[in-house]
Amino acid sequence: MSKRIAGPEIERLIQLLAKVPGLGPRSARRAALHLIKKKEQLMEPLAVAMGEAVDKVRICSTCGNVDTSDPCTMCTDPRRDDTTIIVVEDVSDLWALERAGAMNARYHVLGGTLSPLDGIGPDDLNIRGLVNRVAAGGVSELILAVNATVEGQTTAHYITDQLEGMGVKVTRLAHGVPVGGELDYLDEGTLSAALRSRTAF
Amino acid sequence: MSKRIAGPEIERLIQLLAKVPGLGPRSARRAALHLIKKKEQLMEPLAVAMGEAVDKVRICSTCGNVDTSDPCTMCTDPRRDDTTIIVVEDVSDLWALERAGAMNARYHVLGGTLSPLDGIGPDDLNIRGLVNRVAAGGVSELILAVNATVEGQTTAHYITDQLEGMGVKVTRLAHGVPVGGELDYLDEGTLSAALRSRTAF
Incomplete structure (x- = not known):
């Protein structure tokens, strides 16, 4: 003005x-x-x-989510499955997955992705907390719901390495055609991934 | 949610x-x-x-503007021309005209337009205050910067009638082609008005 x-x-x-x-x-x-x-x-x-x-507002000391209670709403909800942890980069990803409402699991918020160029290493993320949660037992599956970017995938690989031999199943989100998406507008990488991961009709 | x-x-x-x-x-x-x-x-x-x-926040008892002081910033600004009052429907119109920054005049905010269907009559608007300001003297021109809608024009006519014989010049905003506007996309009413009000090049 x-x-x-x-x-x-x-x-x-x-x-x-x-x-x-x-x-x-x-x-x-x-x-x-x-x-x-x-x-x-x-x-x-x-x-x-x-x-x-x-x-x-505070950060949940268990999962890294932001909420007005610690432990947060997600960590204290008695109806959630304790055996599955969905790992996300940011709270906004947690909210997006909750809107989808597809799973009643626990979460773990990393607070970003590994990015050596920006000086973000493993100690800057909430990775140690994740390893401790898995080490404490009771977790059978870890779903890496990180973004499909180079940084996201690097972070996913790093986490998988850290959990080696701890007997937890590590999965990631499927790649494919977005629901309602038109093939014509999709990039080659997504189309190739969708073809490779084709399912029975 | x-x-x-x-x-x-x-x-x-x-x-x-x-x-x-x-x-x-x-x-x-x-x-x-x-x-x-x-x-x-x-x-x-x-x-x-x-x-x-x-x-x-309060409503200016002089002009009807909203501000944190009464009289408001517009009414107390010593660099403004006391002889001209720009009449607007709403505070948002006042702000829009100020952004244009074309005139350093005083303002008067009506708080709406006459609308018999919605039960809005002259007493529901800040019209008496405007007549009093003009009656107090010192005002030579009243610019009716109301919207170019039926209600806006009805209100403009009503105000003009109320000021009859008070020796104040009443003007309104020019109709015409918006700056940067393409003729092809303009309605017939605007084009006709722009033609009628054509100026020397």
Whole structure:
């Protein structure tokens, strides 16, 4: 903004809203105005909710998830299968898998991937915690739900090496055609993988 | 969300964020996660900024603008021309005109448009305040920057009638081709108006 259009508190609100992913400078102004108009119904509860989240959010000491309790909702849920751990890079991946709702397993959040170029080694990730969980026993399968990137695959291989001889089955997500996807738009790597992993019809 | 993916505080934060214009349910989750990760740098300041805005935002008793002071930033700015008032429907229009930065005039925010079908009459809008400002003297021009809709134009006519005989010049925004606009995509009404209002080249 070139000129001040409102008091410093409103300007600051707009500036901060513009840093929220999904909002740019223009939509931040629109959002600020909407919040101002819905002061009691939306802005006040949102301010309170954010304040509470700031106070209560912590990292789960078991799995590395972020939540307002430690151990987190996933680790304390009694209906989950203790024998399977799904390993993800980030909390957003955990949330995505939960939305899919395909498995009621436990999780382990690595907090990133191995990336020597960025100086991220095994000690920067939550890998030791994973090895300890497996060593503690009771886990029969580890599903490596890391991204299908070079870093993700490198991390997957490193973890597999660390778990060598611990008697746990290590699996990874299937490669293939996305549901609803059109072959014409898919890359060769995905198509080759989908062909290799073809299943009976 | 079908299943609980995190503690109630985080779920509530996501629910409230999803009500912010520009964010949907999916981007609200992404925004919540980003806020949690940037707890100190973004979420805490944003919570504070919203709390302050809740406490301080008020409606300017002179022009109807929303701001953290009354009279507002626009009404107290000493560099603005007191003889011209730009009449807008909503604060968002005021902000849009300020971004254009074309005029250093005063503003008057109506808070909507006349709409008999929705039961919005002259007393529901900030029209009496506008007439009083003009009656107080010192205003030579009133620019009706209302939307080019039926309601906007009806409101413009009503205001013009109310100011009859008060010796103030009433103008409205020009109709024409938007800058950067392609004729091919413009409606007939706009093209006709642009032709009628053609200017020397």
